[in-house]
Amino acid sequence: MSQAPDDEVDRIVAAWARERPDLDVSPLEVLSRVSRLARHLDLARRSAFGRHGLESWEFDVLSALRRAGEPYQLTPTQLVRQTLVTSGTMTNRITRLVDRGLVDRAASDADQRSRLVRLTGTGREVVDNALADLVTDEQHLLQGLPEDRQAELAQLLKGLLSPFDDA
Template sequence: MEDEVDRLVAAWRRERPDLDVEPLEVLSRVSRLARHLDRARRLAFSEHGLEPWEFDVLTALRRAGTPYQLSPGQLLTQTLVTSGTMTNRIDRLAKKGLVERLPDPSDRRGVLVRLTDEGRDRADQALAGLLDQERAILAELSRTQRGELAGLLRQLTAPFDNIPG
């Protein structure tokens, strides 16, 4: 089955036969797939009354385990947004009662963001919904193929995640 990137690559080979556009076969697919996933997620979450960005923050806290709290800085590295954005997100989530801000007892510059009970429930519900949707998307591949794909992607993401990026 052909996809939009096949057409894109064919077009470049026709227009710029002097260039090696092989990298696009991988990385353009990554970008486009991510964009499709964003849209699909937005739909899935709207059934639970959450925006994708809300999900990202709430689940980061949920994963941290009891007492479900992290510093804004830790949330930054997990969600790949800037500090200004995170401040704004925490404000809005706090206003909705899904998280609360606490002073960090060991560092007076610092803040801890804690999930409320309602925030935790919402995160759990939305996660279950998301996993169902993602399983459906991945049904295109066999279990073995999914493992291979995960491994190959890990090789590309690891440098970004481990070197200060």
């Protein structure tokens, strides 16, 4: 099998190996590529969401509600856990999404002191359309990798990421 041509990471690693032969810079071969790929993915996601008038954080909140299933509602605490932001940040985000008509607040049937955040019909339509564009764009990002290699890569990345998710 022929080796892939040098990329920017190969050049960076070679330069560091030359300049710092005392260090094992081999982790850069994996993690610098992951970092560079994350930048490309972030740009693709911003583009997909932007076509629907959404910021990335808005998609995160709306998609958490959509994935919850009918009636597409969660408590603010559940949203905080799923989106990894502070409660103050979430309160601000919910208010902004209410102002846009994408979510509303409702009293909980189980506890009248508790509030639920609920996806509106408009919010559901926007997040569904943005997700469809996102999946299409991400399929294009992966098109150079055969499906079996995509599955292999997914499992490798899962193994690398799982200790962070467990923490």
